Amino acid sequence: MSLVTRRxxxxxxxxxxxLIGAHKGLSEAESIALNARLILILMNHIGDPAVIxxxxxxxxxxxxxxxx
Amino acid sequence: xxxxxxxxxxxxxxxxTAPEPRHAVVIVGAGPIGLAAALELANHGVRSVVLDDxxxxxxxxxxxxxxxxxxxxxxxxxxxxxxVAKGVIWKVGRTYHRDREVFNFDLLPEPGHKMPAFVNLQQxxxxxxLVAEAQASGLIDLRFKNRVTGVSQTADGxxxxxxxxxxxxxxxxxxxxxxxxxxxxxxxxxxxxxQGVLFEERFLIADIEMEADFPSERRFWFEPEFHQGxxxxxxxxxxxxxxxDLQLGWGTDPAEENKPERIIPRIEKVVGHGNFKxxxxxxxxxxxxxxxxxxxxxxxxxxxxxxxxSPFGARGGNGGLQDVDALGWxxxxxxxxxxxxxxxxxxxxxxxHGSDENILNSSRxxxxxxxxxxxxxxxxxxxxxxxxxxxxxxxxxxxxxxSVPCVYPLSGAPDVAGMPxxxxxxxxxxxxxxxxxxxxxxxxxxxxxxxxGQPAPARLALRVVEVEVTPEVKxxxxxxxxxxxxxxxxxxxxxxxxxxxxxxxxxAHAAAIWEGRA
Ligand SMILES: Cc1cc2nc3c(=O)[nH]c(=O)nc-3n(C[C@H](O)[C@H](O)[C@H](O)COP(=O)(O)OP(=O)(O)OC[C@H]3O[C@@H](n4cnc5c(N)ncnc54)[C@H](O)[C@@H]3O)c2cc1C
Numbered sequence: 145m146s147l148v149t150r151r152x153x154x155x156x157x158x159x160x161x162x163l164i165g166a167h168k169g170l171s172e173a174e175s176i177a178l179n180a181r182l183i184l185i186l187m188n189h190i191g192d193p194a195v196i197x198x199x200x201x202x203x204x205x206x207x208x209x210x211x212x
Numbered sequence: 213x214x215x216x217x218x219x220x221x222x223x224x225x226x227x228x229t230a231p232e233p234r235h236a237v238v239i240v241g242a243g244p245i246g247l248a249a250a251l252e253l254a255n256h257g258v259r260s261v262v263l264d265d266x267x268x269x270x271x272x273x274x275x276x277x278x279x280x281x282x283x284x285x286x287x288x289x290x291x292x293x294x295x296v297a298k299g300v301i302w303k304v305g306r307t308y309h310r311d312r313e314v315f316n317f318d319l320l321p322e323p324g325h326k327m328p329a330f331v332n333l334q335q336x337x338x339x340x341x342l343v344a345e346a347q348a349s350g351l352i353d354l355r356f357k358n359r360v361t362g363v364s365q366t367a368d369g370x371x372x373x374x375x376x377x378x379x380x381x382x383x384x385x386x387x388x389x390x391x392x393x394x395x396x397x398x399x400x401x402x403x404x405x406x407q408g409v410l411f412e413e414r415f416l417i418a419d420i421e422m423e424a425d426f427p428s429e430r431r432f433w434f435e436p437e438f439h440q441g442x443x444x445x446x447x448x449x450x451x452x453x454x455x456x457d458l459q460l461g462w463g464t465d466p467a468e469e470n471k472p473e474r475i476i477p478r479i480e481k482v483v484g485h486g487n488f489k490x491x492x493x494x495x496x497x498x499x500x501x502x503x504x505x506x507x508x509x510x511x512x513x514x515x516x517x518x519x520x521x522s523p524f525g526a527r528g529g530n531g532g533l534q535d536v537d538a539l540g541w542x543x544x545x546x547x548x549x550x551x552x553x554x555x556x557x558x559x560x561x562x563x564x565h566g567s568d569e570n571i572l573n574s575s576r577x578x579x580x581x582x583x584x585x586x587x588x589x590x591x592x593x594x595x596x597x598x599x600x601x602x603x604x605x606x607x608x609x610x611x612x613x614x615s616v617p618c619v620y621p622l623s624g625a626p627d628v629a630g631m632p633x634x635x636x637x638x639x640x641x642x643x644x645x646x647x648x649x650x651x652x653x654x655x656x657x658x659x660x661x662x663x664x665g666q667p668a669p670a671r672l673a674l675r676v677v678e679v680e681v682t683p684e685v686k687x688x689x690x691x692x693x694x695x696x697x698x699x700x701x702x703x704x705x706x707x708x709x710x711x712x713x714x715x716x717x718x719x720a721h722a723a724a725i726w727e728g729r730a
Contacts, residue, residue: 176590177590177593177594177597179590180590180591180593180594181594181597181598183591183594184591184594184595184598184605184608185598185602185604188602188604188605
């Protein structure tokens, strides 16, 4: 299986709001910790190291600073 | 009762008065690895001279955890039974976060092996037994207070310069084994780089003597109440000695932390009372490094001189004994002219591979204990937080992945799909009960064909061991097949396996091994 990058959430606005909602009222450090736990949980759920590898690559590439 | 160090006497070597005849093998260092190498060579009938600058066994305990594979190797060289009889046998490790157990492991869940998963035994006892065995061997010339000050390669060997209390002398050798430890003076003399990382962390390591009935289990704590924010390890040893490791942090002053008046209150908090005696203590910073190559013409690096790891996982001494295992039979064959020098490159290949695996595991554990600020710490803390809520996070908690032998990458070795992966080519042949004996006691020492559920092919010019199909043999060697032929190397590594084979195919593979092609 490969990483799903097309739309995969029926109600993306609700999912996005749930993510933001989980962080509500948290300090920056608490948010960082929550994100870290969430990533570990999702990574385990995915299980497939190839998919995780593609996700890591996409996350890295999409954060790359534009040259210059 | 603390160990009673008895100095070994200095005996003036013959080389002080007249040049000695050339020696086949000179071993520098009488630590566990140099001594084991000498005994392994002696097992193959090869003489050696062992030089050590000191005259007592390991000061302070250092290594305490000896793995099943090490015990099997030590058994072959005559001290396995003594180590098991004296040692504390254990197989369960428990990891705690604060006061809650988050993970445990059982290192030997199945019965039917001669050796236990681990014994804890102070390094000085192991060396003590090895010295006695070496002195009784007749093939080993053990020389204390002989410090090597120079090593140089010659056309067909190496020359060793030695300093003794009564003067200097020189030895000529076919091969020199540098078993001179983590700070290897020979490595420095040869200008070889030791590549890797140093962890910016300090650990207090202490052995205490006390009466207690703590279980024979490895116990590791992350952020325990008794040692705020850091990690701690507690291990039981023989003679009422307990090993305690406490993580201190990089910012601490090692000289200050090594004072008993600082150490004793810390340990009181761990054990809950002050009724103990401090036996030995030291502050360590750990490294994971290795030489790029372990074989340099006629000088061969073995043990800590070739590679060092942080001790969480007990991969230092245990890794070194596996070096001895991979080197001994090959070097013996080269020295006696039965194999070309090229087969020593296989030692290099296999043990740099094993060393990388040990470094990888030890580095990961150390970084989990001592994460860098930022992402490393976020995910470490997230794992610990999740561990008491979700099963998947528990095995991610990394307090050390304990030493198991690596599987050598024997690409192209004949193999059979459907046979167990535990006995695939490159792995140590799994032990199994054999009547009143053990399979590993009859394998090894020589290239051997293990025939299971069938006789060995006729006219096979190899040592043969034929065994019946017992449930253990079936599970460990046959899987879904009902017969097998296993070619086992002298170091008990599975070299190849077939369901059926002609004598010619088997001897051809054995020949390839002796020529260094497999
Ligand atoms: C705190 C701690 C805990 C550890 N725990 C474990 C564990 O649980 N399990 C495990 O497997 N490993 C453990 N280790 C690692 C283990 O102690 C080493 O891997 C082991 O000692 C390596 O053996 P060696 O023979 O290669 O080197 P060493 O034991 O260092 O021996 C080298 C020898 O060479 C001699 N020598 C040095 N220079 C010269 C010279 N110029 N001339 C002549 N002789 C010389 C020295 O005197 C010494 O006797 C631990 C280490 C530490 C520090």
